[in-house]
Amino acid sequence: MTTLVIAEHENGAIAPATLNTVAAAAKIGGDIHVLVAGHNIAAVGEAAAKIAGVSKVLVADNAAYEHQLPENVAPLVVELASAYSHVLAAATSNGKNILPRVAAHLDVDQISEIISVESGDTFKRPIYAGNAISTVQSSAAVKVITVRATGFDAVAAEGGSASIEAVSAAHDAGKSSFVSEELAKSDRPELTAAKIVVSGGRGMQNGGNFKHLYTLADKLGAAVGASRAAVDAGFVPNDMQVGQTGKIVAPQLYIAVGISGAIQHLAGMKDSKVIVAINKDEEAPIFQVADYGLVADLFEAIPELEKLV
Amino acid sequence: MKVLVAVKRVVDYNVKVRVKADNSGVDLANVKMSMNPFCEIAVEEAVRLKEKGVATEIVVVSIGPTTAQEQLRTALALGADRAILVESADELTSLAVAKLLKAVVDKEQPQLVILGKQAIDSDNNQTGQMLAALSGYAQGTFASKVEVSGDSVNVTREIDAGAQTVSLRLPAIVTTDLRLNEPRYASLPNIMKAKKKPLEVLTPDALGVSTASTNKTLKVEAPAARSAGIKVKSVAELVDKLKNEAKVI
Numbered sequence: 001m002t003t004l005v006i007a008e009h010e011n012g013a014i015a016p017a018t019l020n021t022v023a024a025a026a027k028i029g030g031d032i033h034v035l036v037a038g039h040n041i042a043a044v045g046e047a048a049a050k051i052a053g054v055s056k057v058l059v060a061d062n063a064a065y066e067h068q069l070p071e072n073v074a075p076l077v078v079e080l081a082s083a084y085s086h087v088l089a090a091a092t093s094n095g096k097n098i099l100p101r102v103a104a105h106l107d108v109d110q111i112s113e114i115i116s117v118e119s120g121d122t123f124k125r126p127i128y129a130g131n132a133i134s135t136v137q138s139s140a141a142v143k144v145i146t147v148r149a150t151g152f153d154a155v156a157a158e159g160g161s162a163s164i165e166a167v168s169a170a171h172d173a174g175k176s177s178f179v180s181e182e183l184a185k186s187d188r189p190e191l192t193a194a195k196i197v198v199s200g201g202r203g204m205q206n207g208g209n210f211k212h213l214y215t216l217a218d219k220l221g222a223a224v225g226a227s228r229a230a231v232d233a234g235f236v237p238n239d240m241q242v243g244q245t246g247k248i249v250a251p252q253l254y255i256a257v258g259i260s261g262a263i264q265h266l267a268g269m270k271d272s273k274v275i276v277a278i279n280k281d282e283e284a285p286i287f288q289v290a291d292y293g294l295v296a297d298l299f300e301a302i303p304e305l306e307k308l309v
Numbered sequence: 310m311k312v313l314v315a316v317k318r319v320v321d322y323n324v325k326v327r328v329k330a331d332n333s334g335v336d337l338a339n340v341k342m343s344m345n346p347f348c349e350i351a352v353e354e355a356v357r358l359k360e361k362g363v364a365t366e367i368v369v370v371s372i373g374p375t376t377a378q379e380q381l382r383t384a385l386a387l388g389a390d391r392a393i394l395v396e397s398a399d400e401l402t403s404l405a406v407a408k409l410l411k412a413v414v415d416k417e418q419p420q421l422v423i424l425g426k427q428a429i430d431s432d433n434n435q436t437g438q439m440l441a442a443l444s445g446y447a448q449g450t451f452a453s454k455v456e457v458s459g460d461s462v463n464v465t466r467e468i469d470a471g472a473q474t475v476s477l478r479l480p481a482i483v484t485t486d487l488r489l490n491e492p493r494y495a496s497l498p499n500i501m502k503a504k505k506k507p508l509e510v511l512t513p514d515a516l517g518v519s520t521a522s523t524n525k526t527l528k529v530e531a532p533a534a535r536s537a538g539i540k541v542k543s544v545a546e547l548v549d550k551l552k553n554e555a556k557v558i
Contacts, residue, residue, distance in 0.1 A: 067475075070438065070441075070448060071441075071447050093467070093468040093469045094468070096434050096438075096450070096451075097438065097448075097451075098438075099438075100434070100436075100438035100439045101438045101439065101441060101448070102442075103435070103439065104404060104407060104439035104442035104443050107404075108523045109402045109404045109522050109523045110403070110433070110435050111524065122527065126432065126532070127335075127430065127431055127432050128320070128326045128335060129432065131325060132326060132335050132529050132530065133529070133530050133531070134526055134529050135526070135527040135528045135530070136526055137525045137526075138523055138524055139523050139524075139525070140523035140524075173447070175446070175447035175477065175478050176448075176475055176476065176478070177476045178473070178476075179463060179474040179475055180473070181471065181474070183470045183471040184470060184471045192469075196557070231487075232487065238453070238467045238472070238487075239467075239469060239470060244429070245426070245427065247469065252557045253557040253558065263325060264322070270535055274551070274555045274557050275535075276547065287540070289535045289537065290537065291538035291539075291555065292538055292539060292540075292547055292550050292555075293540045294541050294543075294547050296544070304544040304545075305548065308548040309548055
């Protein structure tokens with residue numbers, strides 16, 4: 001039994017979600033191989049070889065894989081998949097884009113966003129925005145699975161010494177091409193990997209007011225997130241959205257500011273260790289999941305909080 | 310250009326579902342059902358493409374029970390020209406749905422297929438990508454902007470780090486994200502007109518598609534409940550609790 005983990009990487013570095021995905025592979029048991037697909041990615045391959053528990057790294061270095069276009073990367077994974085019992089990817093926008101294409105080519109059902117491994121063929125995953133947990137058993141010869149990072153503690157990025165093997169297969173479907181990218185630039189920790197997350201909702205009133213949250217976040221070393229309402233209203237960009245269809249976070253501390261607590265938002269943060277809610281509406285549903293609730297005007301509470309932490 | 314839009318009948322997004330006592334699934338008896346919100350966005354995008362003169366015909370398709378005709382009628386009222394129901398009372402996996410849609414794509418030969426990125430019941434986020442794989446088409450998932458020009462379409466996608474634009478050769482598959490558009494409401498005259506629009510009913514057997522699955526749901530449970538904590542009276546008390554009780558700052 002050997003599991004293939006598709007590495008997520010950006011700017012020449014392994015993305016943190018890969019370490020959680022390897023942790024899920026370790027729970028399944030057996031050998032763990034990692035596929036690094038991209039262009040000019042020798043350094044990523046070397047970093048992947050150091051991940052604890054990984055025995056082999058496959059490096060597919062080709063211009064066709066540079067932007068992770070699913071039309072090109074999925075056939076590569078399919079070609080490799082027959083040698084494996086499981087193919088895993090992080091449930092990131094990239095993993096979600098590529099893996100169902102792999103599953104369809106292999107003619108197997110995919111299991112999306114697992115949060116636990118019960119055995120080699122049985123997994124738990126949330127459905128209905130996390131209002132139910134489904135236990136799913138797969139009879140597929142190759143089990144194709146995306147992994148919700150918050151369900152698994154990351155393995156160590158250092159300490160392993162896997163062998164590195166080049167994969168020469170080049171797949172260029174010629175059906176799609178990369179045009180451009182607009183990436184959010186931030187010096188703050190990445191939302192899904194941060195130990196503390198400060199999120200703002202409709203109560204922030206406008207995008208300019210998010211500066212209060214940025215100041216607080218910088219003092220706490222926190223990432224800044226937002227509810228769908230705040231993103232839809234144009235206060236902040238979409239990559240900050242926490243929720244059922246945005247990012248799933250589970251930090252040590254989640255501070256929800258001016259967020260009412262719709263089911264869809266709770267789905268993205270209710271596994272946080274400690275939840276703080278600051279809202280002037282004491283009936284807001286967010287208080288039903290908060291460990292510490294403060295009924296207050298956020299524009300008074302946040303500057304005070306910033307001073308005291 | 311012909312556009313195919315797939316829609317799914319799901320529990321309304323405002324409903325908080327409950328797990329059945331026997332752990333066989335969630336209780337959907339007497340629960341309000343609606344069109345999946347992402348599918349509404351897909352229908353709206355197709356209608357806008359038709360209003361711009363890019364799309365000439367919009368065919369809407371649903372895979373589901375007889376009652377899914379309600380959601381197809383809604384799509385017709387919003388501006389789709391005709392509808393197809395592939396009727397199945399079984400709960401189908403994303404792969405089975407993708408195979409059925411592939412059969413419809415083969416029959417209809419659309420230039421563009423628009424689907425929601427995920428259904429809010431199974432939360433799978435698979436069907437569009439699987440349909441693209443089975444059809445051999447390019448895919449633009451999680452779209453926040455769709456621009457057709459000539460024989461290609463530019464799709465701006467919402468990705469974890471921001472936004473990415475890809476160019477896809479037509480025919481292609483697009484799945485919608487929340488910011489693509491704001492769906493309209495159907496007007497009463499259009500709801501009346503929709504009743505007269507054609508709605509064809511097919512079966513998986515008639516399409517020659519097997520809906521067998523490699524996944525089996527063993528049980529469905531309620532998540533571990535998170536209980537409400539305490540209300541603090543001041544910011545100072547909050548900071549004290551976070552430092553000395555929770556020890557997280």
